Amino acid sequence: MDKSAFMSLDFIVFSSHKTMTQSLKGTLNYNGFSCVHAHQPRNIELTNEQLRELSEEYYKHNNKKIKIISVYRDPMDRLISSFFQSLSVEKWGRTECGIEEELVNFNESILFSEDLNSIMERFWYYCAVKNGVNESLDLICDIYDIQQNEISFQEEKIFAKNEFPNIDLFVSRFDILKDNFSEGVSVITGRHVVEQIHNVASQKWYFKKYEEFKNNVQLPKVFIRNIYNSRRALNDVFYPGLFDNILNKTCERYGLRNIPK
Numbered sequence: 001m002d003k004s005a006f007m008s009l010d011f012i013v014f015s016s017h018k019t020m021t022q023s024l025k026g027t028l029n030y031n032g033f034s035c036v037h038a039h040q041p042r043n044i045e046l047t048n049e050q051l052r053e054l055s056e057e058y059y060k061h062n063n064k065k066i067k068i069i070s071v072y073r074d075p076m077d078r079l080i081s082s083f084f085q086s087l088s089v090e091k092w093g094r095t096e097c098g099i100e101e102e103l104v105n106f107n108e109s110i111l112f113s114e115d116l117n118s119i120m121e122r123f124w125y126y127c128a129v130k131n132g133v134n135e136s137l138d139l140i141c142d143i144y145d146i147q148q149n150e151i152s153f154q155e156e157k158i159f160a161k162n163e164f165p166n167i168d169l170f171v172s173r174f175d176i177l178k179d180n181f182s183e184g185v186s187v188i189t190g191r192h193v194v195e196q197i198h199n200v201a202s203q204k205w206y207f208k209k210y211e212e213f214k215n216n217v218q219l220p221k222v223f224i225r226n227i228y229n230s231r232r233a234l235n236d237v238f239y240p241g242l243f244d245n246i247l248n249k250t251c252e253r254y255g256l257r258n259i260p261k
Contacts, residue, residue, distance in 0.1 A: 001036070001044045006054045011067045013037035016136045018081040019071035019174055026196035027185050039136055048143045055166045065168045069188065070137050072238045073174035075227050076250055080217065081201060083126050084210045087111055094129065095122035111209045116216060124219050131227050137234055140169065148233040158184035173238045218256040225251070
């Protein structure tokens, strides 16, 4: 993204995969705002350093801060959703070493050719790989020198505005935003908006498989603990005081009881 394009933006939706990024961008653009979305700076052809520098220039040039939107989603829910998204566009869903193949015909998806245990083992691999990938909010904190405990969130506001040097950071929690989407976007724009919902699981060809998988998937509890412990600081922002409760409930629901044969 070149400098002139950046200076004309109203919002950047800078949020992890499967956190309503496309719906947010689509709604903002449909309602007359200039917005791009990214999971990391390279998605808009910028480095971390370039994004920080352009944000500073934006403030000087426009006499206002660039507005950045980010949404936090429960990590297990997000990983399952992201896994199925990968399997809907790639042959192996990034669970095989080597070059990934594009999925041309969904009838050839491993979701139809493999049983639950085989798909579940692929999910273990996916979790092990993806757990090393930063949440977008982690990247935002690194880029703009923000401590995670400096971010505040209040459920009743849907979106909470956090003011930092050169950026205004609007954060929400996925489950709350999903149920209050139009109202939430109206909070950050200051006016009524017409929502444009995109790329949601319920509209996908794999939805029945997705629901079946969510209801039956199990994985080693050490995986679950690693996934949640690596996001503890963010969990404390969006679910204050509930970390142990959430971790225990997730282990109870998804923890492996029998080793797949």
